[in-house]
Amino acid sequence: MADGTTGADAVLSVRGVSKSFGPVEVLHDVSLDLRAGEVHALVGENGAGKSTLTKIMSGYHPPSAGQVLLDGQPVALASGVDGERHGIVLLHQEFNLAEDLTIEESIFLGREWRRGPFLDKRRMRAHAAKLLADLHCRIPPTARIRSLSVSQKQMVEIAKATDHRARVLMMDEPTSVLTQDETDILFGLVAQLKRNGVALVFISHKLDEVKRIADRITVLRDGHLVATRPAAELGQDEIAQLMVGRPLHDLYPPKQPPAADAELLLTVHALGVPGRVFDAGFALRRGEILGFAGLIGAGRTELMEAIAGLRRREGGSVAAGAHRLAYLTEDRKAKGLLLQFPSRPNLTLSTLASFTRGPFISVPAEDAALDKAIKAFDLRIGSRDMQVGALSGGNQQKLLFAKVMETQPDIVIVDEPTRGVDIGTKQQIYHFIARLAAAGKGVIVVSSEMPELIGLCHRVLVMREGRIAGELAGESLNEEEIVRYATGLKGAA
Amino acid sequence: MSDAATTLGQTPPRPLLQRVDLRAAGPFLALVALAILGTIINSDFLEAGNLTNVVTRSAFIGMIAVGGTFVITAGGNDLSVGSMAAIVSGIMIVLMNWLAQEIGPTPWVVVIVIFAGLALGGLAGLLNGLVITLGKMEPFIVTLGFMGIYRSVLTYIANGGTLTLSGTMRTLYRPVFYDGALGIPYPVWVLAFVVALGAVVLYTTRFGRYCFAIGSNEEVARYSGIALNRVKTWTYILQGACVGVACDIYVPRLGSASSTSGLGWELEAITAVIVGGTALKGGYGRIGGSIVGALILTVIGNIMNLSSDVSVYLNGAVQGAIIIAAVFLQRGVGFKR
Numbered sequence: 001m002a003d004g005t006t007g008a009d010a011v012l013s014v015r016g017v018s019k020s021f022g023p024v025e026v027l028h029d030v031s032l033d034l035r036a037g038e039v040h041a042l043v044g045e046n047g048a049g050k051s052t053l054t055k056i057m058s059g060y061h062p063p064s065a066g067q068v069l070l071d072g073q074p075v076a077l078a079s080g081v082d083g084e085r086h087g088i089v090l091l092h093q094e095f096n097l098a099e100d101l102t103i104e105e106s107i108f109l110g111r112e113w114r115r116g117p118f119l120d121k122r123r124m125r126a127h128a129a130k131l132l133a134d135l136h137c138r139i140p141p142t143a144r145i146r147s148l149s150v151s152q153k154q155m156v157e158i159a160k161a162t163d164h165r166a167r168v169l170m171m172d173e174p175t176s177v178l179t180q181d182e183t184d185i186l187f188g189l190v191a192q193l194k195r196n197g198v199a200l201v202f203i204s205h206k207l208d209e210v211k212r213i214a215d216r217i218t219v220l221r222d223g224h225l226v227a228t229r230p231a232a233e234l235g236q237d238e239i240a241q242l243m244v245g246r247p248l249h250d251l252y253p254p255k256q257p258p259a260a261d262a263e264l265l266l267t268v269h270a271l272g273v274p275g276r277v278f279d280a281g282f283a284l285r286r287g288e289i290l291g292f293a294g295l296i297g298a299g300r301t302e303l304m305e306a307i308a309g310l311r312r313r314e315g316g317s318v319a320a321g322a323h324r325l326a327y328l329t330e331d332r333k334a335k336g337l338l339l340q341f342p343s344r345p346n347l348t349l350s351t352l353a354s355f356t357r358g359p360f361i362s363v364p365a366e367d368a369a370l371d372k373a374i375k376a377f378d379l380r381i382g383s384r385d386m387q388v389g390a391l392s393g394g395n396q397q398k399l400l401f402a403k404v405m406e407t408q409p410d411i412v413i414v415d416e417p418t419r420g421v422d423i424g425t426k427q428q429i430y431h432f433i434a435r436l437a438a439a440g441k442g443v444i445v446v447s448s449e450m451p452e453l454i455g456l457c458h459r460v461l462v463m464r465e466g467r468i469a470g471e472l473a474g475e476s477l478n479e480e481e482i483v484r485y486a487t488g489l490k491g492a493a
Numbered sequence: 494m495s496d497a498a499t500t501l502g503q504t505p506p507r508p509l510l511q512r513v514d515l516r517a518a519g520p521f522l523a524l525v526a527l528a529i530l531g532t533i534i535n536s537d538f539l540e541a542g543n544l545t546n547v548v549t550r551s552a553f554i555g556m557i558a559v560g561g562t563f564v565i566t567a568g569g570n571d572l573s574v575g576s577m578a579a580i581v582s583g584i585m586i587v588l589m590n591w592l593a594q595e596i597g598p599t600p601w602v603v604v605i606v607i608f609a610g611l612a613l614g615g616l617a618g619l620l621n622g623l624v625i626t627l628g629k630m631e632p633f634i635v636t637l638g639f640m641g642i643y644r645s646v647l648t649y650i651a652n653g654g655t656l657t658l659s660g661t662m663r664t665l666y667r668p669v670f671y672d673g674a675l676g677i678p679y680p681v682w683v684l685a686f687v688v689a690l691g692a693v694v695l696y697t698t699r700f701g702r703y704c705f706a707i708g709s710n711e712e713v714a715r716y717s718g719i720a721l722n723r724v725k726t727w728t729y730i731l732q733g734a735c736v737g738v739a740c741d742i743y744v745p746r747l748g749s750a751s752s753t754s755g756l757g758w759e760l761e762a763i764t765a766v767i768v769g770g771t772a773l774k775g776g777y778g779r780i781g782g783s784i785v786g787a788l789i790l791t792v793i794g795n796i797m798n799l800s801s802d803v804s805v806y807l808n809g810a811v812q813g814a815i816i817i818a819a820v821f822l823q824r825g826v827g828f829k830r
Contacts, residue, residue: 310716327716335716338709340776349706350717352699360697403717 010072011036011199012057012088012168017066019052019223026052028223029066034168034199039190041202041214041231044243045394045422048220050203051093054170057201058090059083087167091174093203093420095153097145104128104141107160131159136185150177150331151296158186162193169193170201175209176420179296179448180483187213205422206449207236221245244424251427252455253434258287265323265442266411268307271316276302277466280316284411284442289433291457292446293482299466300446301330304413323442326409328400330416330446336400339389343381343399344370346388351406373402378428394425401432412436413444418452430456450479462486519822520769520785523815527792535799543799545678547791552680553578553739555787557758558765559691559780560618560735563728565763565771566695566778568708569632571732573621574762576643578755581613581740583647586656586750589666598661603669610744611737617643618733622726640759648752655751663748670745680742684784687738692780694731704728708775764812765790768819789815 010033019027027049034040034057042050055061057068059077067074070086077083080090097106104121107128113120128141137155145153154177161169175183190200190213204210210217214231219242226242234242262285271280277299284290292300305311307318308327329335337346348355348366355365373379377398381391388396397417404412414433418426433456437443447453453460459473462485469491472481484490531538557574564571585606592602617639625635650656658666673679695701703724706714715721744750767773768789769782790812797808 329716334710335712338706338713338776340709341705345702345706349702349714349719352702356699359699360693361699361702407718 009035011070013069013072014053014057014063015067015069017053017056017063017068019049019056019061020064025064026223027056027063030220030223030225031066032218032225032228034201036167036197036199037194038215039194039200039202039213041204041210041217042220043204043207043210043217043239044220044226045424048243048422049223050220051172052223053220054090054172054201054203057083057168058088058170059086060090084164087165089161089164089166089169091157091161091169091171093172095157097153097156099146100144102142102144103132103139103148103156103159106145106156107131107141107163127163128159131163132156134162135159135189149297151179151182154178155182158189162189166193166198168199168201170203172203173205173420174202175204175206177296181295183209205420205426207239207423208451210239211236219243240423243422251423251430253431255289255456255458256287256434256438257458258285258437262286262288265320266307266325267317267319269317269319271303271306271318272314273299273302273306273311273466274314275466277306280463280466280468282461282468284444286440286442287437288459289437289443289445289457291453291460292444292463293448293450293453293460294463294469294486296448298463298486300463301415302466303463304415304444304446308413320411323410324407325411326404326407326413328404328412328414328417330419332396332400333389337388337396337403340387342385343379343388343391344384346399347373347403347406350403354406369406373399373406377402377432392422393420394422397421397429398425401429409441411442411444413446415446416448417445418447418449426452450482453482454478462491464488464491517770517779517782520779520782520789520819523768523819524785524789524792527789527796531792531796531799534796534802538796538799543795545681547788547795548684549678549680551784551787551791552684553743554758554761554765554790555684555784556687556735556739557732557762558769558783558787559687560728560732561762561766562691562769562771562778562780562783563695563704564632564732565766565773566708566775567704567725567728568711568775569625569725569728570636570763571618571621571729572633572636572759572763573617573639573643574732574736575755575758575760576640576647577614577617577733577736578740578743578758579750579752580643580647580650581610581617581737582744582750582754583650583656584613585610585740585744586658586748587650589662589744590659593659593662598659598665600665602662603666606666607669607741610741611734614733614735614737614740615730616733617736618729618731619726621733622729625729626722626725644752647750647754651751653752655749658744658748663745666745667748668745670742683738683742687735688780688784691735695778695780700724700727705776705778708772708778710776761787761790764816768816786819789819 012034013032015031017027017030018025030053042053044050052061056063058080059082060080068077075086077086101109104125108124113124125141132139132141135155135158137152139148139152148156154174158174174186178186193200202214211231216228217231217234217239218228219226219239221243264283265286266284269281272278280303294300302311304327306313308325310327333339344366347370352361355362374381379398379402380395388399417429433443433445445453445457454477459471460477460482461468462470462472462482464486470485537543561571588609589602589606592605596602621636621639624630625632669679674682695704703714703719706719707721707724711721765786766783769786770779771777771782793811793815794808797803797805797811
């Protein structure tokens with residue numbers, strides 16, 4: 001059995017840790033050491049046990065078996081708060097921010113500074129401003145969480161976590177919603193913390209990032225620790241193979257661009273969304289996979305939502321003829337799926353009219369559709385009664401795909417289709433998108449992951465500050481060009 | 494995650510005990526417990542006469558609670574139902590007296606007015622629904638406003654006093670409340686019909702599914718292409734129609750309406766819905782539970798009347814305690830995490 005122990009100078013260790021939820025064992029006999037001044041990356045597919053392991057190490061879950069050691073001594077952490085008291089801080093995957101509080105209030109929630117019986121707002125505000133400045137985050141500490149973008153919320157979470165005098169800081173997918181620039185800032189901060197002797201844990205699905213900042217890498221698969229190695233010894237392909245447990249060929253399917261005279265499915269002309277999108281125009285052909293690149297906040301989602309009729313638009317036109325259009329939201333938890341409901345009602349929610357007999361819903365028809373979706377999308381939903389919220393991110397995303405495809409669209413817009421999804425599922429989603437295009441549909445892919453756009457799309461439009469700044473295809477479709485347009489080095493802004 | 498079961502997505506058979514949904518069964522168990530308590534306190538409790546009496550007296554709140562289940566499941570709330578009952582009853586009485594004068598006091602007048610009650614309720618609900626959805630306002634505030642408007646307009650129509658059915662119409666309409674078929678009073682039949690219809694609509698139709706979806710997460714419902722405003726407005730129309738039906742059997746009971754008619758019904762109806770297991774924040778609704786909730790409220794009063802140990806004046810206190818206990822128990826067993 002591989003393990004991640006080193007013997008000496010570990011700040012925090014686990015020895016033989018297992019964890020079961022009911023009858024399901026999600027973590028099996030894992031041993032690992034975290035050292036001061038080292039970045040330890042945890043990688044693995046969704047459901048491999050990464051989040052559970054960090055929750056055990058930080059006190060949110062007690063282990064079912066095995067020990068947690070702090071400075072070589074066994075500790076029983078009673079809760080996440082108890083863990084923080086010992087200097088072990090976990091930055092959660094999901095946001096834990098109250099939407100109506102300000103940034104300052106969020107950062108100090110539960111440990112407010114006071115002067116006598118009164119809140120010392122001035123000092124807290126100044127401190128919050130300093131934390132944000134360290135992250136090059138130009139938002140006032142008095143802004144409400146509700147008004148922030150997803151990446152800004154993440155920055156607030158990071159500011160909050162780093163403010164604890166952490167000896168161990170664990171970050172569960174901190175970069176999944178960050179732009180390249182923000183990621184660079186975060187990594188600068190990580191380097192700083194490393195120099196200060198903090199032990200860091202970094203979870204990410206982005207293997208290039210893992211390679212970039214990790215000193216050691218631990219791979220988990222199905223709750224087992226597969227390997228712990230120095231980062232220098234592992235290539236990205238090797239990591240992916242260890243994660244999946246098999247060699248991973250063909251992450252991206254071969255490209256089959258449409259004929260130049262293929263039918264136009266969608267023509268957008270001079271479309272605007274108040275304050276967000278200006279004068280956007282493009283066309284989509286049958287069989288084409290069209291990418292949309294850009295920094296977060298460039299207006300890509302707003303443009304797509306306006307095209308799908310989910311957002312008010314200002315001027316311009318959208319011509320789709322008789323073609324049906326479907327939009328797959330980037331925010332599957334808040335806008336895509338009913339998390340407290342099982343899979344069946346989620347699958348049919350958009351198309352319930354085709355599952356009725358007379359005025360009544362036909363449950364057998366819905367069940368049949370779910371059977372088909374399970375096969376077509378390789379859905380692993382456990383029990384049929386299981387709430388969708390309890391599924392892994394990859395399975396949620398596949399269910400959302402299945403739901404959208406129930407509408408039998410001719411034009412499919414997918415927004416961040418692989419966010420928070422493991423590499424095995426990513427591959428499935430890419431191949432699925434390619435099959436859609438091969439079947440004569442038009443697909444628009446909005447993504448912040450450039451390799452994905454380059455590997456998958458026939459043509460990529462880059463947006464910047466609400467405008468389409470450039471179009472890339474063929475040889476010129478590469479990361480450097482995308483960045484030039486996205487940041488305004490090239491193209492009219 | 495184990496792979497054998499998950500790949501197929503099949504449900505492994507579960508032990509029977511786990512299959513009983515405590516959240517759904519809880520109110521029924523509470524009602525049974527109260528019935529046992531009632532029998533211990535006074536052996537007359539289980540007499541057919543007393544039981545019929547209990548159900549008949551629960552009929553008004555029960556019917557309104559059926560409509561309330563739709564509204565609350567879809568994430569809304571309707572505080573206007575008590576005042577709505579007062580104004581609908583008042584207009585029914587005025588209409589009935591007028592028709593009796595114009596076309597003579599025939600049973601047809603009763604039939605017309607019964608349908609008019611249903612339509613008036615639906616209309617008032619439509620008004621609630623349109624103001625809430627088109628005005629993009631909180632249901633709590635809008636229906637609070639209408640609560641004042643409806644009652645005040647009735648008081649104005651009644652000139653501060655009481656609207657009363659004329660003698661002949663009273664005699665003609667009276668049996669609708671006091672008579673019955675097959676030994677069961679008409680109000681109980683009507684209640685059973687409303688409950689059955691409500692359950693079918695909520696659990697087996699698209700509209701019902703949309704109510705759950707909207708109450709659970711409005712954004713997801715919107716992105717799924719559901720016409721939010723239409724579905725929400727319909728929940729208020731249904732609520733209003735239920736109030737209308739309740740008025741159809743309330744008017745013949747007393748033959749009058751005044752500014753105190755239906756006073757406090759909104760809170761009793763909401764209480765019945767919540768005690769019955771429906772989530773106040775929406776997304777989960779139980780029609781059967783709501784009726785049981787209404788019955789529980791009546792049974793508590795009934796037991797207090799039958800027993801001589803506890804003062805009837807404490808009825809409200811016991812009801813309050815039961816509500817808190819019911820919601821507390823739902824918290825405990827309803828959510829697994």
